[in-house]
Amino acid sequence: MRVGVLTGGGDCPGLNAVIRAIVRKGVKEYGYEFVGFRDGWKGPLEGLSTPLDIKSTRGLLPRGGTILGSSRTNPFAIEGGVEKIKANLAASGIDALIAIGGEDTLGVATKLHALGVHVVGVPKTIDNDLNATDYTFGFDTAVNIAVEAIDRLHTTAESHHRTLIVEVMGRHAGWIALHSGLAGGASCILIPEVPFSIEKVCEYVESRYKYNYAPIIVVAEGALPQAGSIVTKDGSLDAFGHVKLSGIGEWLAKEIETRTGKEARVSVLGHIQRGGTPTAFDRVLATRFGLHAITAIHDGDWGKMVALQGTNIVRVPLAAATEKLKLVDPALYAESETFFG
Numbered sequence: 470m471r472v473g474v475l476t477g478g479g480d481c482p483g484l485n486a487v488i489r490a491i492v493r494k495g496v497k498e499y500g501y502e503f504v505g506f507r508d509g510w511k512g513p514l515e516g517l518s519t520p521l522d523i524k525s526t527r528g529l530l531p532r533g534g535t536i537l538g539s540s541r542t543n544p545f546a547i548e549g550g551v552e553k554i555k556a557n558l559a560a561s562g563i564d565a566l567i568a569i570g571g572e573d574t575l576g577v578a579t580k581l582h583a584l585g586v587h588v589v590g591v592p593k594t595i596d597n598d599l600n601a602t603d604y605t606f607g608f609d610t611a612v613n614i615a616v617e618a619i620d621r622l623h624t625t626a627e628s629h630h631r632t633l634i635v636e637v638m639g640r641h642a643g644w645i646a647l648h649s650g651l652a653g654g655a656s657c658i659l660i661p662e663v664p665f666s667i668e669k670v671c672e673y674v675e676s677r678y679k680y681n682y683a684p685i686i687v688v689a690e691g692a693l694p695q696a697g698s699i700v701t702k703d704g705s706l707d708a709f710g711h712v713k714l715s716g717i718g719e720w721l722a723k724e725i726e727t728r729t730g731k732e733a734r735v736s737v738l739g740h741i742q743r744g745g746t747p748t749a750f751d752r753v754l755a756t757r758f759g760l761h762a763i764t765a766i767h768d769g770d771w772g773k774m775v776a777l778q779g780t781n782i783v784r785v786p787l788a789a790a791t792e793k794l795k796l797v798d799p800a801l802y803a804e805s806e807t808f809f810g
Contacts, residue, residue: 489756
């Protein structure tokens with residue numbers, strides 16, 4: 470069997486570990502051949518590929534990013550895109566395809582499966598917002614990077630008596646903000662699922678200063694005030710129709726300074742969260758996902774995504790994984806509010 474592999478969407482720590490596991494088990498146990506498609510769905514769309522074997526995937530376990538490259542190409546937004554993909558897969562002799570990605574990448578995989586393409590999905594997103602899996606690889610690394618930044622900012626906040634705002638990723642889901650804020654001892658955590666009151670945030674800031682502590686506020690990029698709208702970069706959209714977010718941290722800093730008279734500064738972690746080497750947890754999870762994905766291919770269990778449920782790796786329908794986002798439960802967020810202020 471000849472198997473194609475691609476990585477789509479934002480880069481993420483652990484992608485290379487998945488590729489390594491797929492190829493290692495596929496070659497050693499099943500004798501399969503592998504083709505890596507470059508730059509997400511752009512690879513099969515334009516016929517951009519490279520051979521994958523055990524030698525070419527050695528040393529990938531601790532390596533961040535993806536050796537296959539990535540993009541946010543949406544073949545369903547391109548005239549004749551789907552037909553080109555099917556033709557290129559046939560021309561390359563591809564019997565099955567493993568798509569490693571998040572909501573958008575796996576959304577394309579779901580549609581292609583419905584059109585007869587033999588595809589299996591692997592969940593990847595630092596936002597941890599994919600449905601039907603307890604965790605996605607990359608999330609743990611992103612949280613640890615954010616916590617390290619928060620820990621460092623505590624000392625400079627105290628030294629200069631400033632309010633410091635840490636803006637982390639999270640378009641629709643506040644998992645990174647919630648986990649890093651709790652672990653980092655934030656004075657306030659703002660997430661997209663719960664619109665915030667700027668008046669209440671300022672109360673938390675003032676309360677913190679009463680005890681001679683400088684506040685640290687962790688805010689997800691998609692968080693929005695109760696009496697306002699989401700802060701965007703320029704209104705432009707990506708290939709999947711997502712508006713580009715930017716600026717909630719700066720907006721928050723200005724509001725706090727204006728309303729409290731206290732100096733406020735913002736640190737936007739941005740792409741730092743998804744760069745560099747993956748944590749041990751993400752290396753193990755990504756490896757297990759890769760092993761189970763190639764087994765699903767061997768079993769001919771098309772249209773499935775491997776998922777972590779408890780400590781077990783299971784298979785769920787791709788459609789179930791992409792039909793809705795996994796958002797933070799308000800009850801879980803309420804637990805963190807004990808530490809606000």
